[in-house]
Amino acid sequence: MDKMKLVLVGNGMAGVRTLEELLKIAPDMYDITVFGAEPHPNYNRILLSPVLAGEMTVQDIILNDHSWYADNGIRLHTGKRITQIDRRARKVVAEDGTEAEYDRLLLATGSTPFILPVPGADLPGVVAYRDIADTQAMIEASQSRMHAVVIGAGLLGLEAANGLILRGMQVHVIHLAEWIMERQLDRTAAGLLQKSLEAKGMQFHMGAQTAELVRGESGRVCAVRLKSGESIPADLVVMAAGIRPNASLAEQAGLYCNRGVVVNDTLQTYDPRIYAVGECANHRGTAYGLVAPLFEQAKVAANHLAMYGIGRYLGSVTSTKLKVTGIDVFSAGNFSGGEGCEDLILSDPGIGVYKRVVLKDDHIVGAVMIGDTADGPRMFQMIRDNQNVAEIRDHLLFGNSNLGDVGHKGENQAAKLPDSTEICGCNGVCKGTIVKTIKEKGLFTLEEVRKHTKASSSCGSCTGLVEQILASCVGGAYTPADSTTKPVCACTEHAHGEVRKAIREQHLTSMPAVMQTLGWKTPDGCATCRPALNYYLISTWPHEAQDDPQSRFVNERAHANIQKDGSYSVVPRMWGGLTTPAELRAIADAAEKYQVPTIKVTGGQRIDLLGVKKTDLPKIWADFADAGMVSGHAYGKSLRTVKTCVGAEHCRFGTQRSMEMGVKLEKMLFGMWSPHKVKLAVSGCPRNCAEAGIKDVGVIGVDSGYELYVAGNGGIKTEVAEFFCKVGSDEEVMEYSGAFLQLYREEGYYLERTVHFVHRVGLDYVKSKVVEDGANRKALFERLLFALQDYKDPWAERGVRDGEAGLRAAFENIPA
Amino acid sequence: MIKWKRICPLTDIPQRGSRVVSGPDHDDIAIFRSGDDQLFAVHDKCPHKGGPLSQGIVHGHQVTCPLHSWKIELTSGNAVAPDVGCTQPFAVRLEDGVVWLAI
Ligand code: SRM
Ligand SMILES: Cc1cc2nc3c(=O)[nH]c(=O)nc-3n(C[C@H](O)[C@H](O)[C@H](O)COP(=O)(O)OP(=O)(O)OC[C@H]3O[C@@H](n4cnc5c(N)ncnc54)[C@H](O)[C@@H]3O)c2cc1C
Ligand code: SF4
Ligand code: FES
Numbered sequence: 005m006d007k008m009k010l011v012l013v014g015n016g017m018a019g020v021r022t023l024e025e026l027l028k029i030a031p032d033m034y035d036i037t038v039f040g041a042e043p044h045p046n047y048n049r050i051l052l053s054p055v056l057a058g059e060m061t062v063q064d065i066i067l068n069d070h071s072w073y074a075d076n077g078i079r080l081h082t083g084k085r086i087t088q089i090d091r092r093a094r095k096v097v098a099e100d101g102t103e104a105e106y107d108r109l110l111l112a113t114g115s116t117p118f119i120l121p122v123p124g125a126d127l128p129g130v131v132a133y134r135d136i137a138d139t140q141a142m143i144e145a146s147q148s149r150m151h152a153v154v155i156g157a158g159l160l161g162l163e164a165a166n167g168l169i170l171r172g173m174q175v176h177v178i179h180l181a182e183w184i185m186e187r188q189l190d191r192t193a194a195g196l197l198q199k200s201l202e203a204k205g206m207q208f209h210m211g212a213q214t215a216e217l218v219r220g221e222s223g224r225v226c227a228v229r230l231k232s233g234e235s236i237p238a239d240l241v242v243m244a245a246g247i248r249p250n251a252s253l254a255e256q257a258g259l260y261c262n263r264g265v266v267v268n269d270t271l272q273t274y275d276p277r278i279y280a281v282g283e284c285a286n287h288r289g290t291a292y293g294l295v296a297p298l299f300e301q302a303k304v305a306a307n308h309l310a311m312y313g314i315g316r317y318l319g320s321v322t323s324t325k326l327k328v329t330g331i332d333v334f335s336a337g338n339f340s341g342g343e344g345c346e347d348l349i350l351s352d353p354g355i356g357v358y359k360r361v362v363l364k365d366d367h368i369v370g371a372v373m374i375g376d377t378a379d380g381p382r383m384f385q386m387i388r389d390n391q392n393v394a395e396i397r398d399h400l401l402f403g404n405s406n407l408g409d410v411g412h413k414g415e416n417q418a419a420k421l422p423d424s425t426e427i428c429g430c431n432g433v434c435k436g437t438i439v440k441t442i443k444e445k446g447l448f449t450l451e452e453v454r455k456h457t458k459a460s461s462s463c464g465s466c467t468g469l470v471e472q473i474l475a476s477c478v479g480g481a482y483t484p485a486d487s488t489t490k491p492v493c494a495c496t497e498h499a500h501g502e503v504r505k506a507i508r509e510q511h512l513t514s515m516p517a518v519m520q521t522l523g524w525k526t527p528d529g530c531a532t533c534r535p536a537l538n539y540y541l542i543s544t545w546p547h548e549a550q551d552d553p554q555s556r557f558v559n560e561r562a563h564a565n566i567q568k569d570g571s572y573s574v575v576p577r578m579w580g581g582l583t584t585p586a587e588l589r590a591i592a593d594a595a596e597k598y599q600v601p602t603i604k605v606t607g608g609q610r611i612d613l614l615g616v617k618k619t620d621l622p623k624i625w626a627d628f629a630d631a632g633m634v635s636g637h638a639y640g641k642s643l644r645t646v647k648t649c650v651g652a653e654h655c656r657f658g659t660q661r662s663m664e665m666g667v668k669l670e671k672m673l674f675g676m677w678s679p680h681k682v683k684l685a686v687s688g689c690p691r692n693c694a695e696a697g698i699k700d701v702g703v704i705g706v707d708s709g710y711e712l713y714v715a716g717n718g719g720i721k722t723e724v725a726e727f728f729c730k731v732g733s734d735e736e737v738m739e740y741s742g743a744f745l746q747l748y749r750e751e752g753y754y755l756e757r758t759v760h761f762v763h764r765v766g767l768d769y770v771k772s773k774v775v776e777d778g779a780n781r782k783a784l785f786e787r788l789l790f791a792l793q794d795y796k797d798p799w800a801e802r803g804v805r806d807g808e809a810g811l812r813a814a815f816e817n818i819p820a
Numbered sequence: 821m822i823k824w825k826r827i828c829p830l831t832d833i834p835q836r837g838s839r840v841v842s843g844p845d846h847d848d849i850a851i852f853r854s855g856d857d858q859l860f861a862v863h864d865k866c867p868h869k870g871g872p873l874s875q876g877i878v879h880g881h882q883v884t885c886p887l888h889s890w891k892i893e894l895t896s897g898n899a900v901a902p903d904v905g906c907t908q909p910f911a912v913r914l915e916d917g918v919v920w921l922a923i
Binding site for chain 1: 825827828832834835836837839840841842843845846848849855856869870871872875876877878879880882884886887888889891902921923
């Protein structure tokens, strides 16, 4: 069968991204032809500003070079503008007569700059700021001329003005509105920004209307005359007064247009064979002018072209960042407030910092920041996640409460850091390397940066910094992924929540069933989705779904922690941190017998035997089992430790028997698998020697009972646990903490610690399910106990289940 | 000279799993059995920092290293881009349910 023909008109960012997405999922479906009016292959338009500023060259910003088109069998016509779409004959015709037939047509013609209809607008020396040709014209002018005027102080105008100043010109900026970037900033923020731009040499004329561009003797523009009569010398005039969706081609072809080519949620125009993406498209009344939403459109259009048909584009919230080196500006959502909105403002003109967050019904709807934009990505994510911020609004403006927004060393303002600063401590990646890779490889997302540089791919504590660096390189093109809709991995379009829901509602009990029902793109998943699916299955259908060892990380398969040299560490459980001479003797004996090189007391109140050979694992377990000791699960996404202090048993201040309480909790939860690891602590009094304030569940004894705290974390980013409720008896401690953990087990996403789970769903929600609704709490608790019923120690169990031959197969090598 | 050696019955290697062959004349070699029952063999040494690939999660015809999650193509031993590196592949074959390895 002949391949279907796909023609792309517009060889720019949105169109080519759609092709890339399409080639990823259906590489052989279409015979593809591309027409582009510009003489270049696809390049990164947003980096024209660094090119103008002299920080990069045109060659650096090419995203897809000619060989990319050739390698993918794409016919590319550069420098050919399409002038006609013949919908009846299903073909397009270019200026020079070249024709191409299509079965599917993709329009991605971008925008055209708006040129003010004033006398002199067509003079030599007057340019727009849209493409490589415009940029080159500006660079050329800067080499021989002095005076530049930029009309329009929006994002583009200011970036143009900045570039021209860096190229040595004197730059005046004329702006019609009362303040600069009025569509992204409020008046105060704009004032601060204007001040710092003036410090760079920009001269502003506000509320100024252009009357005429004056022709000089040479025939070139020589001045700009304002309505006020004032005249400003100009050998170069840059029109940056806005853009209009470029829909004329579509309009001529009779497609319905209204400020752009009107498209539906699958990016189809009124002719279903014809798609439109990018700035030329109008979706639900909006034509976007930033890259991030266009990329989302590209993905949906590609899915639809590939006939997957699951994705829909539902519109985007956008954010803006000005790409002027050394100046930090961030703006997102609705920042102007209005009916029912509240404003949180922090303003320190002395150091040039201004932050404003607009709230509506306890949700962030917009944010503006100048001077310190470290929290920009976090705010944007909260807007997109529609997160309830009632609990954290008192410190929202002070930042710092999110994973890694300042890195380990309390640094922020990534744009100002020198290139040599180490950003990722785990992988030793410096800022310069990250910036270089982002620009050279044309990266736009955190995932891509992680893949190519390794930065932020290990512990994640530098994620916030990397996000900032990304944002300062690609401006508004960067969108933090929102956790609720982000696909589990590249094998699927479905997010964690959807997968969990399908497993529960459709009663799926095996991995092939999940993959088939949800249309997994790979035959057997990957190392990211398989462990997640395995957990979702066994936690949703305990005693029914089969555990799949091959889908578990090696630690959970070997019941021990793999070390850098391939040996393992073994940690037997010490209930509540308590031990006996007999247990200590068994540990000492085992350590000698298996020549364990290192014995260490862990931070979790027990003893670690490090450097055990893989082949010795079954033997050392058998020895421990004989001594009555069980696995400590120091390796699992599961219950880890319950730390205790001495408590009322011995301590002169103790109000409750914390050791006893801790042992009871640990025995109850033994063998509990969870989305991520779970740690508890019980202290006998508020002096809190067991550090219950940074545990997933913290219990603090008081005279009248116990205080319960949840969602603390002492790891990558210390998070203090939040007060949950007060209870009177040991039984209640077990029921409330068990119910909380069961809710987390049922609704948490894989690899989400309790703190991130609670941040995502809101503490109020958790309380409503566990504290306020007694019947639901009991039901949750019962489901937990049911899941844990009959759990056997994996160390003892493995020997019984596999037998000697099975253990050898799993833990010993085959001699050659 | 390359010699074919009889290793074990296929059933000794779990699907999406592996076994390690060790001997005095060579480094450890990992034999993998994929979900569609194909066999692969590579040095059990990740090109990144020498992690034991045999202990990784097998998906498709790739394995993800247990130490820092590089992905390795089992056919060629090459790391999946953007990572760069290679671990030596070996020939394996199945005969009457028995796995043979060329060392
Ligand atoms: C052995 C121990 C260090 C020690 O010698 O004290 C340890 C060792 C490891 N920790 Fe830990 N952690 C140990 C206590 C802690 C603690 C303190 C505690 O539990 O009270 C914390 C902070 C508390 C917390 O988790 O909230 C801690 C926070 C982490 C984290 C960060 C988790 C986070 O969500 O922020 C990781 C990384 C991860 O899990 O993704 C981690 C990961 C690891 C791993 C498993 C890394 C790995 O995946 O290979 C280390 C294994 C080393 C090895 O080669 O065996 N370890 N780790 C401690 C074992 C405790 C135990 O008895 O089970
Ligand atoms: C200087 C500058 C800085 C920017 N900075 C940012 C930023 O920081 N962040 C951000 O998110 N966005 C930024 N943008 C906006 C971003 O570049 C655009 O949103 C994006 O490029 C739009 O993609 P598109 O594919 O819709 O259009 P384009 O990338 O403009 O591609 C359209 C292409 O179609 C071609 N074309 C038009 N008509 C025809 C025809 N009839 N036949 C053949 N070819 C045709 C055009 O020549 C053009 O090459 C910036 C833009 C500029 C100009
Ligand atoms: S034990 Fe924990 S803190 Fe120490 S190196 Fe390993 S992961 Fe890092
Ligand atoms: S050793 Fe394999 S990924 Fe690092």
